[in-house]
Amino acid sequence: xxxxxxxxxxxxxxxxxxxxxxxxxxxxxxxxxxxxxxxxxxxxxxxxxxxxxxxxxxxxxxxxxxxxxxxxxxxxxxxxxxxxxxxxxxxxxxxxxxxxxxxxxxxxxxxxxxxxxxxxxxxxxxxxxxxxxxxxxxxxxxxxxxxxxxxxxxxxxxxxxxxxxxxxxxxxxxxxxxxxxxxxxxxxxxxxxxxxxxxxxxxxxxxxxxxxxxxxxxxxxxxxxxxxxxxxxxxxxxxxxxxxxxxxxxxxxxxxxxxxxxxxxxxxxxxxxxxxxxxxxxxxxxxxxxxxxxxxxxxxxxxxxxxxxxxxxxx
Amino acid sequence: xxxxxxxxxxxxxxxxxxxxxxxxxxxxxxxxxxxxxxxxxxxxxxxxxxxxxxxxxxxxxxxxxxxxxxxxxxxxxxxxxxxxxxxxxxxxxxxxxxxxxxxxxxxxxxxxxxxxxxxxxxxxxxxxxxxxxxxxxxxxxxxxxxxxxxxxxxxxxxxxxxxxxxxxxxxxxxxxxxxxxxxxxxxxxxxxxxxxxxxxxxxxxxxxxxxxxxxxxxxxxxxxxxxxxxxxxxxxxxxxxxxxxxxxxxxxxxxxxxxxxxxxxxxxxxxxxxxxxxxxxxxxxxxxxxxxxxxxxxxxxxxxxxxxxxxxxxxxxxxxxxxxx
Amino acid sequence: xxxxxxxxxxxxxxxxxxxxxxxxxxxxxxxxxxxxxxxxxxxxxxxxxxxxxxxxxxxxxxxxxxxxxxxxxxxxxxxxxxxxxxxxxxxxxxxxxxxxxxxxxxxxxxxxxxxxxxxxxxxxxxxxxxxxxxxxxxxxxxxxxxxxxxxxxxxxxxxxxxxxxxxxxxxxxxxxxxxxxxxxxxxxxxxxxxxxxxxxxxxxxxxxxxxxxxxxxxxxxxxxxxxxxxxxxxxxxxxxxxxxxxxxxxxxxxxxxxxxxxxxxxxxxxxxxxxxxxxxxxxxxxxxxxxxxxxxxxxxxx
Numbered sequence: 001x002x003x004x005x006x007x008x009x010x011x012x013x014x015x016x017x018x019x020x021x022x023x024x025x026x027x028x029x030x031x032x033x034x035x036x037x038x039x040x041x042x043x044x045x046x047x048x049x050x051x052x053x054x055x056x057x058x059x060x061x062x063x064x065x066x067x068x069x070x071x072x073x074x075x076x077x078x079x080x081x082x083x084x085x086x087x088x089x090x091x092x093x094x095x096x097x098x099x100x101x102x103x104x105x106x107x108x109x110x111x112x113x114x115x116x117x118x119x120x121x122x123x124x125x126x127x128x129x130x131x132x133x134x135x136x137x138x139x140x141x142x143x144x145x146x147x148x149x150x151x152x153x154x155x156x157x158x159x160x161x162x163x164x165x166x167x168x169x170x171x172x173x174x175x176x177x178x179x180x181x182x183x184x185x186x187x188x189x190x191x192x193x194x195x196x197x198x199x200x201x202x203x204x205x206x207x208x209x210x211x212x213x214x215x216x217x218x219x220x221x222x223x224x225x226x227x228x229x230x231x232x233x234x235x236x237x238x239x240x241x242x243x244x245x246x247x248x249x250x251x252x253x254x255x256x257x258x259x260x261x262x263x264x265x266x267x268x269x270x271x272x273x274x275x276x277x278x279x280x281x282x283x284x285x286x287x288x289x290x291x292x293x294x295x296x297x298x299x300x301x302x303x304x305x306x307x308x309x310x311x312x313x314x315x
Numbered sequence: 316x317x318x319x320x321x322x323x324x325x326x327x328x329x330x331x332x333x334x335x336x337x338x339x340x341x342x343x344x345x346x347x348x349x350x351x352x353x354x355x356x357x358x359x360x361x362x363x364x365x366x367x368x369x370x371x372x373x374x375x376x377x378x379x380x381x382x383x384x385x386x387x388x389x390x391x392x393x394x395x396x397x398x399x400x401x402x403x404x405x406x407x408x409x410x411x412x413x414x415x416x417x418x419x420x421x422x423x424x425x426x427x428x429x430x431x432x433x434x435x436x437x438x439x440x441x442x443x444x445x446x447x448x449x450x451x452x453x454x455x456x457x458x459x460x461x462x463x464x465x466x467x468x469x470x471x472x473x474x475x476x477x478x479x480x481x482x483x484x485x486x487x488x489x490x491x492x493x494x495x496x497x498x499x500x501x502x503x504x505x506x507x508x509x510x511x512x513x514x515x516x517x518x519x520x521x522x523x524x525x526x527x528x529x530x531x532x533x534x535x536x537x538x539x540x541x542x543x544x545x546x547x548x549x550x551x552x553x554x555x556x557x558x559x560x561x562x563x564x565x566x567x568x569x570x571x572x573x574x575x576x577x578x579x580x581x582x583x584x585x586x587x588x589x590x591x592x593x594x595x596x597x598x599x600x601x602x603x604x605x606x607x608x609x610x611x612x613x614x615x616x617x618x619x620x621x622x623x624x625x626x627x628x629x630x631x632x633x634x635x636x637x638x639x640x
Numbered sequence: 641x642x643x644x645x646x647x648x649x650x651x652x653x654x655x656x657x658x659x660x661x662x663x664x665x666x667x668x669x670x671x672x673x674x675x676x677x678x679x680x681x682x683x684x685x686x687x688x689x690x691x692x693x694x695x696x697x698x699x700x701x702x703x704x705x706x707x708x709x710x711x712x713x714x715x716x717x718x719x720x721x722x723x724x725x726x727x728x729x730x731x732x733x734x735x736x737x738x739x740x741x742x743x744x745x746x747x748x749x750x751x752x753x754x755x756x757x758x759x760x761x762x763x764x765x766x767x768x769x770x771x772x773x774x775x776x777x778x779x780x781x782x783x784x785x786x787x788x789x790x791x792x793x794x795x796x797x798x799x800x801x802x803x804x805x806x807x808x809x810x811x812x813x814x815x816x817x818x819x820x821x822x823x824x825x826x827x828x829x830x831x832x833x834x835x836x837x838x839x840x841x842x843x844x845x846x847x848x849x850x851x852x853x854x855x856x857x858x859x860x861x862x863x864x865x866x867x868x869x870x871x872x873x874x875x876x877x878x879x880x881x882x883x884x885x886x887x888x889x890x891x892x893x894x895x896x897x898x899x900x901x902x903x904x905x906x907x908x909x910x911x912x913x914x915x916x917x918x919x920x921x922x923x924x925x926x927x928x929x930x931x932x933x934x935x936x937x938x939x940x941x942x
Binding site: 125206207208209211212213214215216217218219220222226227230231234304305306307 | 370373375377379400404405406407408409412413415416417420421422423424425426427434435438439468470481484485
């Protein structure tokens with residue numbers, strides 16, 4: 001098992017370098033002079049040149065990338081063009097807020113998606129199955145931000161039950177402020193996971209080993225959970241991992257709708273003010289998070305699927 | 316017909332599958348009988364309804380689309396079709412076990428083989444986990460797999476080994492009846508004999524009855540006491556091994572036999588039965604075999620012939636059964 | 641007896657070509673047919689509004705679709721304006737109709753970009769295998785490790801919110817999906833026994849490619865394209881919503897929602913209607929995509 005984890009970790013390094021390079025490249029070949037942005041239009045040519053030198057903009061791109069990575073490893077993602085705040089401190093300050101939201105979102109998705117998927121598959125073509133499939137179809141088709149706005153209209157503006165904006169500080173306020181954004185963020189994933197769970201359960205239901213299990217005389221409950229679900233989990237886990245990426249994208253939209261002080265909003269605001277280091281820092285941070293989630297998914301995967309586990313035991 | 320020795324008696328079992336393409340008439344009134352300690356071989360082409368019968372006895376027909384329409388399955392005098400699901404579960408694995416066709420897919424890939432054997436033991440015996448583990452290991456040894464390999468997963472075993480594990484699962488609770496659905500079809504020829512021998516050995520040890528489903532007439536000759544020939548969801552010929560093999564009456568049985576290569580005579584070309592099995596969503600009205608039978612008359616096409624006793628326990632579903640001799 | 645066996649037997653009788661067969665199965669799927677009709681209507685609307693613009697020399701567009709009329713702001717739906725008026729007093733129905741083309745055509749073009757690029761990369765990787773495959777697919781893994789919305793945002797952030805940039809951003813972020821789909825189907829088809837059998841009886845490369853590989857790889861690509869267009873439309877709407885896609889006053893569902901947000905307390909119809917437009921379009925595409933998948937590959941049908 002350790003070998004597997006180490007191998008996965010090593011494989012993550014080139015991916016992370018690639019990811020950071022792509023993002024760095026895209027955001028550094030963009031038109032516009034950062035020096036001019038920091039110093040304003042009135043700055044003299046000399047001051048601009050000095051600023052450029054100071055920012056290291058005269059170095060070749062690869063050198064700048066290398067310096068950026070070295071900095072990143074020391075917790076330095078540069079400083080904001082806008083207000084000279086350290087990007088690292090901003091990003092790490094905002095990140096927990098996005099993390100809470102994403103975790104709650106994925107919880108909503110799992111709590112709704114997996115049981116619904118199981119029941120749908122077990123009672124294929126029943127009314128319940130048809131209803132949940134229609135709902136799931138609507139769920140995957142609904143734009144995240146629109147769902148957010150609808151929830152705000154109903155639950156905040158009309159019923160007045162829940163706050164429509166911002167993040168409550170601690171306790172009940174936090175929980176209350178989390179409900180609508182989590183549902184908004186989790187719905188599409190819930191729908192995807194429902195569909196995925198159903199189809200992968202249906203795949204498993206027809207397998208011969210399910211007949212074997214039934215022929216043993218074990219209860220339907222045992223057949224469902226011990227035999228079907230454990231096998232169906234393998235593709236479901238992969239789907240959940242991929243959903244996390246969707247979720248991070250969705251977080252940006254959800255955070256915009258609910259004015260949630262997370263990384264996504266920081267990114268959107270920074271793009272609007274053309275604060276490239278801030279954008280770069282937050283995108284890279286998110287991409288790294290996504291890679292780590294995928295690593296965790298791979299490890300869980302190996303834990304569920306003995307075919308992977310034993311492959312590494314022998315060696 | 317049933318006497319003290321009868322362990323399982325299936326009477327007029329009718330099973331259908333309701334699919335998008337129409338109603339598949341898989342089993343059309345099949346009656347069989349298995350005596351304690353004896354083996355009944357069911358022979359027929361792919362799609363004749365053999366597996367449906369086997370699964371029907373254990374009530375493992377997936378529903379929907381499958382449906383047991385009518386009939387009785389008497390096990391020890393009780394009609395299994397009338398039992399509750401709960402009661403039926405006590406029969407499965409303990410009284411009647413089943414070995415499935417394809418060992419490659421019949422084991423749960425995410426459970427160790429020991430856990431899979433233990434599962435059936437724990438289900439039907441009130442014993443501790445430790446004891447069950449020991450019994451599972453004994454079973455493994457009995458089927459010729461070292462107990463140390465119990466913690467391994469199915470993908471670490473070869474096809475023949477997997478089938479041994481499946482046999483261990485099926486026989487772990489010493490069932491009275493073993494249903495083996497083409498237990499050797501998916502295996503290499505050399506392994507086939509080993510597995511058959513193993514089944515025979517264990518069956519004799521526990522005096523287990525067996526329903527052996529196969530399309531291999533050679534296997535039947537080796538292992539069975541009784542033979543039933545299945546065609547399009549009906550038994551067309553039934554009797555003791557000797558009766559059927561020495562004195563086959565149904566044209567289909569004859570055709571089947573003729574399609575086996577004969578070592579004694581020098582045959583250039585194997586005989587085949589002309590035509591295909593009828594579409595089970597659209598079966599002929601009369602004798603199901605009439606379309607392919609060279610002796611068929613208009614009478615055959617009108618009405619399904621009854622089973623005719625031609626002496627001893629030998630029954631044939633053909634109007635010409637008694638004429639031909 | 642297994643059900644499959646009987647099916648094989650009966651299907652042997654009714655031999656049809658793959659596509660006819662698929663279409664027959666697709667037609668049976670009522671939901672998918674409704675989706676298809678809806679999409680056809682959208683295409684007609686998109687083309688219709690373009691024709692109207694050309695014929696009237698943008699008169700309707702300039703005077704009704706984008707021209708502000710502050711007197712009737714946020715007026716709820718009425719007989720004169722079935723969908724009401726928006727925050728600048730413009731007719732919502734007209735704006736909805738004129739918005740169809742941005743979403744539809746942008747979605748399709750973005751997916752064409754990724755379909756062609758991703759398809760080529762995947763085909764090369766799948767066909768040549770070994771090192772080429774390794775390099776291309778590792779690059780795809782890297783691209784896939786960036787959530788597509790993030791990648792799109794980074795591109796738009798760097799190069800600005802022009803139409804071309806948005807299309808490129810969305811297009812690039814879908815490349816890995818297509819590369820994987822195409823590669824996977826080519827890899828599976830390439831080593832199929834029937835392809836080997838065809839080779840064994842002397843079929844040349846061209847026959848194998850056109851008769852076996854392309855038809856068999858087509859099904860997943862078509863399905864992926866349909867679902868991809870749905871995803872691209874959602875992404876474009878999302879980008880527009882955060883102000884990084886189509887810019888006002890050009891009517892686009894995402895940006896209409898973005899400006900409606902400010903008036904969410906005063907008026908619900910300007911929020912509900914554009915979202916409904918997006919949802920129904922995506923729903924139709926998803927339903928058609930699912931229907932296509934079931935029709936093209938009956939084995940996958942549950």
